Amino acid sequence: MFLEIKGLTKRFGGLTAVNQFDMHVNKGEIVGLIGPNGAGKTTLFNLITGVIKLTKGQIIFDDKDITRKKPHQVAQMGIGRTFQLNPLFADFTVMQNVSASFHLHPRSSLLGIYFNTRTYRKNEDYILQQSLEILKLVGLDKVKDELAKNLPHGYQKMLGIARALAVKPKLLLLDEPIAGMNPDEIEFTMTGIGKTNKQGATIVVVEHNMRIMDLCDRVVVINFGQKIAEGLPKEVRGNKEVTRAYFGDEHVA
Amino acid sequence: MSDNQLSTSKPSNSAIGSRKWLKPSVLAVLVAFIALLPAMHHSNYIMHIFILTFIYIIAAVSLRTITISGQFPLAHAAFMGIGAYLAGMASKWLGWSPWVTIPSAAIVTAGIGMLIGYPFARLRALYYAMGSLFFGIGVIYIVYAGGIWSGGYAGLTGIGPMLGFSRIANYYFFLGLTVVSLLALYRFEFSRIGTTLKAIAQSHLVASSVGINEAWYRILAVGVGCFFAGLAGAGYAHYNTVLSPASFNFMATLWLVMYVLIGGIDSFAGPIIGTSILVLLPEFARDLKTYSPFLSAVLLLVVVYLMPQGLVGLPRIIRSWYSERRKGKKIAHVSGN
Numbered sequence: 248m249f250l251e252i253k254g255l256t257k258r259f260g261g262l263t264a265v266n267q268f269d270m271h272v273n274k275g276e277i278v279g280l281i282g283p284n285g286a287g288k289t290t291l292f293n294l295i296t297g298v299i300k301l302t303k304g305q306i307i308f309d310d311k312d313i314t315r316k317k318p319h320q321v322a323q324m325g326i327g328r329t330f331q332l333n334p335l336f337a338d339f340t341v342m343q344n345v346s347a348s349f350h351l352h353p354r355s356s357l358l359g360i361y362f363n364t365r366t367y368r369k370n371e372d373y374i375l376q377q378s379l380e381i382l383k384l385v386g387l388d389k390v391k392d393e394l395a396k397n398l399p400h401g402y403q404k405m406l407g408i409a410r411a412l413a414v415k416p417k418l419l420l421l422d423e424p425i426a427g428m429n430p431d432e433i434e435f436t437m438t439g440i441g442k443t444n445k446q447g448a449t450i451v452v453v454e455h456n457m458r459i460m461d462l463c464d465r466v467v468v469i470n471f472g473q474k475i476a477e478g479l480p481k482e483v484r485g486n487k488e489v490t491r492a493y494f495g496d497e498h499v500a
Numbered sequence: 501m502s503d504n505q506l507s508t509s510k511p512s513n514s515a516i517g518s519r520k521w522l523k524p525s526v527l528a529v530l531v532a533f534i535a536l537l538p539a540m541h542h543s544n545y546i547m548h549i550f551i552l553t554f555i556y557i558i559a560a561v562s563l564r565t566i567t568i569s570g571q572f573p574l575a576h577a578a579f580m581g582i583g584a585y586l587a588g589m590a591s592k593w594l595g596w597s598p599w600v601t602i603p604s605a606a607i608v609t610a611g612i613g614m615l616i617g618y619p620f621a622r623l624r625a626l627y628y629a630m631g632s633l634f635f636g637i638g639v640i641y642i643v644y645a646g647g648i649w650s651g652g653y654a655g656l657t658g659i660g661p662m663l664g665f666s667r668i669a670n671y672y673f674f675l676g677l678t679v680v681s682l683l684a685l686y687r688f689e690f691s692r693i694g695t696t697l698k699a700i701a702q703s704h705l706v707a708s709s710v711g712i713n714e715a716w717y718r719i720l721a722v723g724v725g726c727f728f729a730g731l732a733g734a735g736y737a738h739y740n741t742v743l744s745p746a747s748f749n750f751m752a753t754l755w756l757v758m759y760v761l762i763g764g765i766d767s768f769a770g771p772i773i774g775t776s777i778l779v780l781l782p783e784f785a786r787d788l789k790t791y792s793p794f795l796s797a798v799l800l801l802v803v804v805y806l807m808p809q810g811l812v813g814l815p816r817i818i819r820s821w822y823s824e825r826r827k828g829k830k831i832a833h834v835s836g837n
Contacts, residue, residue, distance in 0.1 A: 334706065336703060347696065361691060413710060
């Protein structure tokens with residue numbers, strides 16, 4: 248198993264946001280993590296990436312225990328992520344957003360950077376060229392010199408994904424990548440996610456929008472911090488628990 | 501995105517905008533003036549004021565180096581004081597030469613800054629400001645408590661002078677020290693390190709998600725900033741040969757913050773311009789000196805309302821005003837035809 252989450256629990260004071268949550272992801276999969284608002288999806292991402300500390304449980308990635316790692320260490324292990332809100336460096340250009348995100352691969356030493364050594368300059372050239380590749384992949388190369396904060400919403404989300412790709416992630420965690428997008432943008436983003444997956448990244452995607460299911464190999468449904476269903480997209484669609492979680496009791500036939 | 505925005509960022513075909521030689525030549529005249537000042541004007545007093553300006557420029561620019569990482573410390577004068585007192589005490593009690601005390605005081609100040617910066621890296625915004633403020637006040641109390649060793653309330657006297665009290669030699673020493681410090685800090689900011697710090701300032705969550713060790717970079721920024729604060733302080737100790745705790749108290753920190761804010765916090769040149777104007781101007785208008793805190797407050801308001809980028813933005817504002825006026829005239833001319 249590529250990513251394994253065992254008995255994950257997070258309490259905020261008296262509120263249990265995530266409760267005894269188990270989940271696994273196989274290499275090469277796209278797994279959808281869906282559930283209504285406030286179900287604990289984003290909390291789960293924040294727990295995996297070490298942004299918030301867990302109360303109980305264990306997280307294993309690529310045979311290594313990452314349970315109490317800090318966010319930058321998790322990134323170093325090869326997990327990239329996007330954010331639902333403010334997914335970027337607002338005052339940087341699109342290009343700078345991606346090139347600044349190339350912090351790990353390649354990595355220059357502080358002294359090398361300061362004294363502008365040949366290795367550093369070579370690394371920077373490589374980074375610029377790679378950043379442009381990524382921007383082409385997500386279709387943002389035409390706006391590469393715009394300030395990130397001036398981009399329309401859909402573009403900002405794509406830039407968030409581009410930024411996460413700069414980590415060269417083995418596992419990519421996408422937090423609501425298509426929320427608030429128009430149909431064209433959704434189509435474009437879903438194609439992009441599919442392409443990234445084919446290039447070798449395992450993907451977990453949190454969504455609200457059920458359309459994301461078309462892309463997923465497997466879907467996990469979460470509500471009130473607990474797993475309520477798991478399976479192939481079409482199995483989950485017919486699941487009564489899931490319908491109840493989304494639409495309430497009266498809609499269950 | 502919009503055309504409107506593009507046209508303001510690139511002053512298109514205005515005659516002034518094309519005068520590319522203007523900026524370097526103004527800079528060259530300024531540099532020549534500063535370099536030749538002692539030859540033109542033998543007044544020790546004027547050289548003294550310029551030396552102080554050089555020292556505060558190093559301090560103000562190094563304060564801004566910390567702020568680009570999104571931290572806003574209110575203890576920078578205290579770090580100057582740490583450097584000054586370390587150098588002063590090493591000179592007085594151990595008899596060390598200034599050439600040894602100044603660099604070593606700067607290094608120790610950087611170390612203390614990083615040590616303090618470590619727990620502080622978890623604090624943000626107001627908490628950071630408050631925490632550093634109390635640290636700065638604490639430093640002054642340590643000086644008070646130092647008794648004979650630090651000179652206490654009365655101040656530390658008997659520090660070895662630099663370059664045999666020669667005003668001209670000191671002038672060129674501090675000019676050189678300032679130029680070297682500015683070059684070093686400029687390189688720091690405009691390398692990938694500076695970019696990383698600016699990324700952290702914009703979103704520490706996003707920055708750490710791409711593998712940036714946010715806490716370490718923030719501590720690094722504090723270390724570099726404190727190194728140059730300590731350097732400026734240690735230089736000051738040997739130049740002045742007398743130290744008073746009041747030179748490094750909260751008020752002194754506030755002045756450094758004012759130099760940065762009025763000059764323009766978003767630009768490297770900002771604190772240089774802010775310090776020059778706020779230190780030099782009151783000296784040349786002596787009658788105003790009593791009121792300088794009030795004038796600074798007024799200046800800050802004027803800057804915030806009229807020049808959101810600080811005094812650094814003034815030429816651009818004048819330029820765009822001028823080209824607007826020309827455009828206005830042209831339109832009037834055409835419509836009059």
